[in-house]
Amino acid sequence: MNYWLMKSEPVECSIDDALAMPAATVPWTGVRNYQARNFMRDAMRVGDGVLFYHSSCAEPGIVGIAEVASAPYPDPTQFDPASHYYDAAAKPDAPRWVLVDVRAIRRTPLVPIAQLRAQPELAEMAVLRRGNRLSITPVTAAEWAVITTRLPAR
DNA sequence: GCCAACGTTGGC
DNA sequence: GCCAACGTTGGC
Secondary structure, three states: OOEEEEEEOHHHHOHHHHHHOHHHEEEOOOOOOHHHHHHHHHHOOOOOEEEEEEOOOOOOEEEEEEEEOOOOEEOHHHHOOOOOOOOOOOEOOEOOOEEOEEEEEEEEEEEEHHHHHOOHHHOOOHHHOOOOOOOEEEEOHHHHHHHHHHOOOO
16 A cells, blocks of 8 residues: 655645545546656555645645545546647557546545644655655655644544 | 756757 | 757746
8 A cells, every 4th residue: 555645736736626636536647757657657546545635725725635546547638629738649559648537435634734843753755855846656654644633632 | 937958859 | 969048847
């Protein structure tokens, strides 16, 4: 079992949007970075824990708990010329981008990025690393424990 | 809106 | 295969 932090812009898909979907599950479309893609393609397993993170918004931070809900499969938006995520170089018989489904489990009180940075135990967290631009980063079991046990009870 | 940091592209 | 230019991310 592995753990991940996955960023989503709430304008695109917030934790509440995800919870409102059938089975609270969303296809994680739009990843166009090879390293992030490779995490989904090569390392994620169904049932892996996910910290649902809101980025590019007024209050960036962790807002929920989720889990990986599918094996990787081609991201359909790469084949859609009308999509913002269209990739003319990707063909159905040679997809370039994959995704997994993510099932939202519950909303949590916001844990702002400043609060994450303030925790000494989280100093090495990949998402907090200087210059990090990955929308998907691994989370260690120790980091997962610190974050999930210190989230205020709902 | 600014800017640091990094990935991608393309000329050579 | 180098590397400058450009684009993107994302917090502030």
